[in-house]
Amino acid sequence: MADIHVEEFYKDVAVALIQLYSVFPRRTNLFVEDIAGPDEPDEFGLHSPRHMACFGALLWLEEEGLLRYVDTIRQDALDQAVLTQKAFVRLSAPAPRSLVAALDASAPDDSLPRSVQRDLSSYVHLIRSAIKSGSSDRISLAIQSTFFADSLADQLH
Template sequence: MADLHIEDFHQDVARILVALYNRFPQPAALFVSDLIGEHEPDAFGVPAPRHLACFSAMLWLADEGFLRYGDTIRQEAIDQACLSERAFVLLSRADQRERDPALPASIARQRATLAQQLRDALHSGSSSAVYDTVQRCFFTSVS
């Protein structure tokens, strides 16, 4: 049986990190619905499991030191969210092995960042590419 919740987690992490990187250093409200779309709550108003999973991924990233936030907005969003220094450095550092020597240095540097690799993986629609790139973020952050 496939661990679909783990695939979703990696997608969520990639979207969260890219969204915050795109707004860095400006703190922002980060809404679950902006990341994964609308998921209707059940008849009692309890958010959908997919919605709760994405919200939990935000909180987990904060607990693990990838982002900071001021407060939660119910279970809809985190407010005043911003990448931590650790995450910003991780995402903006260019991997020399990924640089394309045929490109101008500034473009090659930007394309070699983990932030751009996350964008490319999300854009590709490949779960494997997203998984591998997010794992690279996790492994790189602990070394």
């Protein structure tokens, strides 16, 4: 089992990417509270560590080239965020059949039209399905396999 902050990181990343994918290519404001839940700043106006961890995850996504944004809205949101080409292509790509079968009980069968099979085997579908399941393990595996599979494969060879 991973550290709780790492599991929360994977969930924050998953939710943010799905939000951006669902409106792509339109720019949108990405609010921390929509991802991590409500937050009440303390008497000094400081956000909770959970809120700041989510905000940090959003900034990390930009640093890693997965999203762009125009500005931050305090520490509450990213203004006019959009997926990068790299993230959009990866989320839209088909995942390996073995991964789809391992992560998604509703994996496409051969009786479905090819277009439906493609949609149900995409990385974005795996992430949506993992979020819907509420399983931290599935969310972590879906994000790891979507964005870290190439670097993990390179390390193994």
